[in-house]
Amino acid sequence: MNGLRAVRYGAWALVAVALVVAGWLAVTTWTRPDDAAVVTIGAPFSLTNQAGTTVTEAAFKGHPTLIFFGYTYCPDICPTALAEATSWLKELGPDGDRVGVYFVTVDPERDTQEQMASYLSAFDPRIVGLTGPADRVEEMLRAYRVYFRKVETEGGDYLMDHTSSFYLLDAKGELVGLIDQNDEKPEVLARLRRAIAEAA
Amino acid sequence: MSAFLRAFAAALLAAFAFPAVAHQVKLGDLTLTDLWTRATPPGARTGAGYLTIANHGAAGDRLVAVATGLAERGELHEMKVEGGRMTMRPLDAGIPIAPGETVTLGPGGLHMMFVGLHDGFVDGGEVAVTLTFEKAGSVETFLHVLPIGAAGPGQDAGGDPAKPHDHEAHDEERR
Numbered sequence: 001m002n003g004l005r006a007v008r009y010g011a012w013a014l015v016a017v018a019l020v021v022a023g024w025l026a027v028t029t030w031t032r033p034d035d036a037a038v039v040t041i042g043a044p045f046s047l048t049n050q051a052g053t054t055v056t057e058a059a060f061k062g063h064p065t066l067i068f069f070g071y072t073y074c075p076d077i078c079p080t081a082l083a084e085a086t087s088w089l090k091e092l093g094p095d096g097d098r099v100g101v102y103f104v105t106v107d108p109e110r111d112t113q114e115q116m117a118s119y120l121s122a123f124d125p126r127i128v129g130l131t132g133p134a135d136r137v138e139e140m141l142r143a144y145r146v147y148f149r150k151v152e153t154e155g156g157d158y159l160m161d162h163t164s165s166f167y168l169l170d171a172k173g174e175l176v177g178l179i180d181q182n183d184e185k186p187e188v189l190a191r192l193r194r195a196i197a198e199a200a
Numbered sequence: 201m202s203a204f205l206r207a208f209a210a211a212l213l214a215a216f217a218f219p220a221v222a223h224q225v226k227l228g229d230l231t232l233t234d235l236w237t238r239a240t241p242p243g244a245r246t247g248a249g250y251l252t253i254a255n256h257g258a259a260g261d262r263l264v265a266v267a268t269g270l271a272e273r274g275e276l277h278e279m280k281v282e283g284g285r286m287t288m289r290p291l292d293a294g295i296p297i298a299p300g301e302t303v304t305l306g307p308g309g310l311h312m313m314f315v316g317l318h319d320g321f322v323d324g325g326e327v328a329v330t331l332t333f334e335k336a337g338s339v340e341t342f343l344h345v346l347p348i349g350a351a352g353p354g355q356d357a358g359g360d361p362a363k364p365h366d367h368e369a370h371d372e373e374r375r
Contacts, residue, residue, distance in 0.1 A: 072241070076279055
């Protein structure tokens with residue numbers, strides 16, 4: 001009898017363990033980086049904007065913030081993203097001043113402060129470019145869970161694979177959403193207006 | 201619907217709905233249309249290039265090389281966006297165009313990439329290019345330069361790439 005009871009308790013213990021494991025798996029699945037709102041990202045950083053001024057994580061607080069991670073050697077998605085951000089800021093009018101918009105390089109080796117300044121001059125002047133020494137940039141990218149990977153090509157050249165969505169942070173600097181290439185402009189503007197209203 | 205298909209659909213839409221950038225090149229069995237690129241921001245070291253290639257012949261052909269005097273070299277690439285990540289790879293074997301098929305190079309997918317720009321691409325201008333096909337040979341032509349962020353010939357410019365209003369496909373992408 002005691003042996004049977006032990007088996008029964010053992011079985012229940014196994015069920016309990018299975019439930020805990022399932023719960024843990026569910027939580028880790030929900031908190032993968034692509035899912036916003038439940039992810040804690042970021043860490044203190046110190047980078048340089050295109051004017052040479054130091055920018056820290058404090059810049060991402062007090063207002064909603066949009067961040068795009070890219071590089072100036074990128075022929076397609078990065079200029080498109082920056083042109084989109086420019087058009088959003090234009091549409092937002094004066095409210096555009098209440099959103100921080102950042103372009104963080106994933107290629108600090110080639111994207112010097114001067115290069116960022118020159119490149120960004122084609123877009124809305126409110127867009128802030130961030131670069132700095134490679135180790136500091138990489139540390140920041142990792143803290144913000146950005147995907148970036150160097151792909152060597154012929155002739156010692158390289159391309160960068162990288163996260164292609166804009167991050168949308170709230171006024172506390174927490175990630176609340178992603179904006180990608182498939183999102184329609186009216187939808188994006190509505191989200192930005194809502195974020196601005198919530199931060200007010 | 202993949203980003204490439206979407207870009208392809210957008211390009212097709214552009215090709216049929218707005219034949220604004222009207223300049224067509226015949227080369228053997230190939231017809232080249234919608235040859236375009238985007239203006240480059242100051243200091244940009246790379247530029248993309250797009251076109252549509254229709255193969256009316258009985259044999260397959262292949263775009264194997266691209267070049268412009270404005271850049272050190274031209275490459276053929278494929279870009280993909282999957283799971284929020286952008287990847288770009290050189291296509292060393294070129295871009296095949298099967299007999300009877302039409303292939304579109306467009307934003308978010310297949311493209312020419314010009315590396316080491318000597319001069320930027322200027323909105324409203326033209327970029328002279330040499331396109332080389334395995335069978336049809338080489339042709340010297342040009343790309344129309346549209347604004348930064350333009351979605352394609354005839355589409356609105358200024359960073360609002362028009363997309364096909366295909367909500368079903370849009371939803372599918374989210375699943």
